[in-house]
Amino acid sequence: MRKKLTLSENLLIGSLLFGLFFGAGNLIFPLELGQRSGANISLVTIGFLLSAVSLPILAVVATAASDSESLFDLSKAAGSKFAYFFTTLLYLTIGPGFAIPRTATTTYEVMFEGNESFYNSFGLLIFSLVFFALVLYFSIKKAKLIDTIGKFMTPLFLILLSILLIFTIFKPMGPVGMNLPTAKYLSNALAVGFVDGYNTLDAPAGLAFAIIIISNIKDLGVTDKKSMALETLKSGLVCLLAMSIIYAGLSFMGGASANILDDFANGAVILSQISEHYLGSLGHILLSIIVFVACLKTAIGLVSACSEMFEEMIKNKISYKTYCVIFSAVSLLIANLGLKQIITLSLPVLMFIYPISIVLIAISIISIFMGKRKFVYQLSLAVTAAFAFLDFLKTSPDFISKAPMVLKILDYANNSLPGYETGFAWVMPAVIAFIVGLIIDKKFLRN
Template sequence: MEKLVEKKLTKRDYFVVASMLFGLFFGAGNLIFPLHLGQLAGSHWVPAAVGFLVTAVVLPLLSVLAVSAMHAEGVYDIGKPLGKWFAILFMVLIHLTIGPLFGTPRTATVSFTTGIAPMLPKSMQATGLLVFSALFFLAAFLLAYKEQRITSAIGKALNPVFLVLLFFVFFFGFTHSMGAAGAQASTTGYTALGGSFFNGFLQGYNTMDALAGLAFGVTVVTAVRGLGLKRQSSVAKMTAKAGVLATSMIGVVYLFLIVLGAKSLANFKVSAEGGTAFNQVVTFYFGTAGHALLATLLTVTCLTTAVGLVAAFAQDFHKHFQVLSYVQWLGLMTFASFLTANFGLATIISWSTPMLMFLYPFAMVLILLSVSGKWFNHDKTVYAFTVGFTAVPALFDMVAAFPPVVSQSAFGVAMTGFEHSFFPFAALGMAWVVPALVGLALGLVVYKVRARATVNVMN
């Protein structure tokens, strides 16, 4: 039975939890992808930013609200209306994607590739990555070792350091502007308003934050309960308020980064990826010392996210697969991430994109169903129709996003051709939207018919 007396939280408690959430969300991709988006969009940075904010801010906020609305403690609870086995499968796929296969290793490789590698000779870079990633994940393991210390480690220590360093970059970037963002050329795909919006929307997938928001649920709930809250309703309210504050702060930072990226085109060509773009900007303003600033900035922000990811993985897997303890799962997660990181940033990004194209549609519909579920009592039929109709186009989008060895094969070309012929918005990478809406409509119709039949029988 829940205790009736709870600790009354202060404004400082709310700020610390929000700061922790900010630090958990804001990692490798959050720093480099919006800056690169600004370079790609140029003068059309506004619609690109709007699209990016939908998937990189609104969806992560909804994921936090979904955890709150469902009184969930992890990814498993979000998928539970579709049954135990679906919930387990969804949880495993989410954690593997944002965990040891792609998301967590990327936190180390972005830090190294952008901040450390430019200061090393090419002959030393493989060894440098090995040593750096080993130290990086050892630090992540130690910071996440005690679950109750995560709030202090991220919310009170690492995140404020990151924000101070980022402030200096923004201060110089806007007081000593390279050029006008609205006067820069746009790249192919960003020359029209619609294309700019949808490409920005898809770029938001790369942050992985909608997936991370679901995974971080257990970490946030543990932290909030550690502050003295016991009732589910109180934990949910605290989580929602902190989520709104954290994602609002993230949205502001994204806008600054996108504008800064567009401004940089006055001095630099569009870079191959955001890490190079950020390196150019920091070097322009701070010279040789910029490399040290960049290395520190990236390492701090990526470490905060890595701590959250490894902790969430260990917490969820220990809860559902108790063959290993929290610490053992934590050690396994950090070691696997260390191994994957040494494949390099380019390889990780190229193979993570297909998984994101597959998982993001599922995550989006499940988040929206969780938030709105009170209007149809979280009925399994509505979930089943919506998720089922989303599955096929999501699979097609995944195949189209694979590296050329798959996407340009006879099988890949045939799949892509079929998708573009029969699914609206396939060329935009949004083939799942119409089928998901059709599935939702059918599910709601079936739910309403059953509800009326039940009422008639009772009468």
């Protein structure tokens, strides 16, 4: 049994992890916030990095360090009912519900925006059929995932994106941070940037991808609990460094374009316009390859992770390959709603699922030192879910958020709960629930 990975193996696992994370939202959202945050770009970007980079890495490390094989295994600390509920909800959200379809629609938007003959619903259907056929092909070959993504797709993506980033840094389109922020970014810039990071879906994805990273490290011969956690952390730091540099570069790119380009409907169009500004028609070809590789590798990883997880949860019912077919087919259908619609519909679910993910990650890390205490998990997560549900209601479509009863509840929350306006009403209750849970566990349940 090995105790550690070699440097090249850490780099390979870090490359795999980066490749799994860095997909559709990772390219488009930093550009949007960079373009719209104006003078507050630094604070907004730091907030974004905290939730879009730090949390996903902590999620993978927490799973490995707590001696868990997967999110389902990790969630069992709060009871089997919670494990089934939360694992299913999270995987459907970062899988066929939102994240996988978004990889196809983002790629389509970038590649064919402006092409009148193919930029329509029929064009999206044809493209998504081809895209998900490729996703299915590579997902089924899960044994070669580390080679497909870690050794080939991620390095190719980094080389191509670096070309565009170098142009931006050494020949920016305009001054950065000179404009007034849009209304969203005028106040609480750090907190708003943190919540913007939710859009990447990477904290829940970190919990989901842990099953792939842990199994690959085990395949390399490291199985000891402490060694597994340490090697996961070392590989995670490789991923963290790469993601931070690229996010900061993309935010800078968006900020530099603010005086030149209009505020487009989504970051995919902004990215397309920037690449054409620097490289003309060649820029569009380069960008199309960048986005295609980024989104394809993430979609492959997500389909593989979802299929592997459901095969583990529902044993001896449906095979891994069948799940790959199901999730690819469902993603194909949802992708044809279009990018803007997918992002709009995903926001309420993200506002509910992110706080629960953050608290689960935090308690799992703390439990390494104090042991797993079921009641502490249950009380903390239940209270977090209750307050996160307020954010779900607030960001829901009008037929829900504007309902008379809901308006009364939200108005009361706005006037009574600290942090409600910025999406952090759950933080203080979660901390209090954790402390109360510890006291009850120590005084009454362990005696």
